[in-house]
Amino acid sequence: MYKILTKDGRAKRARFETVHGVIETPVFMNVGTAAAIKGAVATSDLEQIGTQVELSNTYHLHVRPGDETVKKLGGLHKFMSWDKPILTDSGGFQVFSLAGLRKIKEEGVYFNSHVDGRKIFMGPEESMRIQSNLASTIAMAFDECAPAKAEREYIQNSVERTTRWLARCKTEMRRLNGLPDTINRCQLLFGINQGGTLEDVRVRHADIISEMDLDGYAVGGLAVGETHEEMYRILDVTVPHLPEDKPTYLMGVGTPANILEAVDRGVDFFDCVYPTRNGRHGHVYTDHGKMNLFNAKYELDDRPIEEGCGCPVCRRYSRAYIRHLLKAKEMLGMRFCVLHNLYFYNTMMKEIREAIEKHRFAEYKKEKLGRMSRPEMEKGE
């Protein structure tokens, strides 16, 4: 179901077949935390901007509207009217970043809801049940994302527990996929590599989970405070220890430059809130760097955000109009910027796929990075 079509250096160009359709990789998954892309972007919009995979957050949907509710409504695909692949994260990252007081035990994590403060317990089995109720295409294993600056001993213990949790996730997912009233009985499970910036821990963990025959493998716990160089170094040493013939997913990453560097290191799944979050603040991506549309110099600029861009916004609306909308606090301004940014990311992934197919990825990467850092524009993040 996962097939490498070609490689260019370490960069993989693959095709991943799922019950909800084919994913051409490298792919950037568009983040819709609470079953909606922030910025008033509908699934009907996603169909116009080349989105292949939508990503929703297990923790958020468990808290509201509740995964049981989503199940009663036929699962996430029916709920949000999206028939292409959906990946749900495990809830782990949010438990560790959003929730209030929490207690980590062998069985799982006790914490308080960030919405109403009520006590919630989530362990590997709970995460799998929630994701099975949501009926996403791809479920992520429940892991601990250890603090960026944790001690070696903490990280080692955490990673070992995450490995035990992964085994429990796999067992529970197999059980759930066998139940007659499960909506998506072909739900896939990706494991997550952890280990902070400790190369030996990362490698040992990668070796262990690679033996567990999962549907895909993610590198988690990066882009949480370490430098870009540290992240690239961890990818350099870790990715070779993950199965090449499975999807390789770098969670929560990143800038266009991060993605280009990670593709070069064998990663082919990405997700990040940058294009949506930056869009909501009027920051838009172009081939010549990032622009802040609040800038006064765009007041009379009747050009599209990016000349030649085929997105629904650039085909019709000007920088001057979008700047006005942002200044006037019209939601439409945010929507336009988010749409353009997602189109930019999705289109860059398409360019990356084409470059790998033509075995000119190194050349493409150099050109793209060169263009995006031209001094006349604000630099990319």
Added chain:
Amino acid sequence: MYKILTKDGRAKRARFETVHGVIETPVFMNVGTAAAIKGAVATSDLEQIGTQVELSNTYHLHVRPGDETVKKLGGLHKFMSWDKPILTDSGGFQVFSLAGLRKIKEEGVYFNSHVDGRKIFMGPEESMRIQSNLASTIAMAFDECAPAKAEREYIQNSVERTTRWLARCKTEMRRLNGLPDTINRCQLLFGINQGGTLEDVRVRHADIISEMDLDGYAVGGLAVGETHEEMYRILDVTVPHLPEDKPTYLMGVGTPANILEAVDRGVDFFDCVYPTRNGRHGHVYTDHGKMNLFNAKYELDDRPIEEGCGCPVCRRYSRAYIRHLLKAKEMLGMRFCVLHNLYFYNTMMKEIREAIEKHRFAEYKKEKLGRMSRPEMEKGE
């Protein structure tokens, strides 16, 4: 350019030809205050929901981004990418309702911007120049909308000044339409009838302005605090004194019931913020009354807002999903409700036109009002 196709009682079914295309009346103009429909609705969306005329606010656009800026960008049509008719109000209503300390003089009104407090002067000539810069299809005359509870003497003086202002508007508009660098040299001017709830003042004013050969006539200063019955009474006595062979516009009105009653009294242009404002609060219109989508009873309701509705939202998304979006404060929830509500209003106007054509408007009105007030749903406003 304005042609009555048929009448049914006092209800007019007309066609109004403008440089930006034909307006079939009765028509409901969709309000986009600051050159955008609030709720992240783009002009590309308006094309999907049967919008004929977009209405923008002169005062808001004068303050931000500035009418000179809009002119430099080619006028409002180019600015917001909308090639159908646009009506701009005169700014008068906002000056009297939004602005801070103001002083009314014969020459115009001195007031402070509600955005940055700076002093602004607006009189008939200024309003015409601003609207000429915006280059809307239809400009509204600069008038005073007297307070709902003003004394007879105040209202009489105010109406007389509004008449003098109207003459100045007409002179200035003719001059502006003759200038070579005016964007829309065919800009139309509608006069506005005032007089509060004083029938004799309304009628005398209507008679006077009817002699001034304007492109259309509005009834202003209603729906500002008087009862619906008072409003209908004023229409009953005033509309017969306005030219039947010109558009008849009831400003800022109203609920579906208000519109049906006003059409029955010869009105054929409407605008109102209800569908957009209510939509942003999760209140949606249906043929069976208004629904509050925040209501818990919609949590598991997988039906569209209105079964059989052809709007882009009802064709695809459920009450349960929209309720979730609203509860999760996702902008998309607001956008969906606004889109549905505007479609509801635009579609009701289409039904009204068809009913008049078939000379069964009275029957249609009775049916529609009966359906919308069914007790099982929340009642219309």
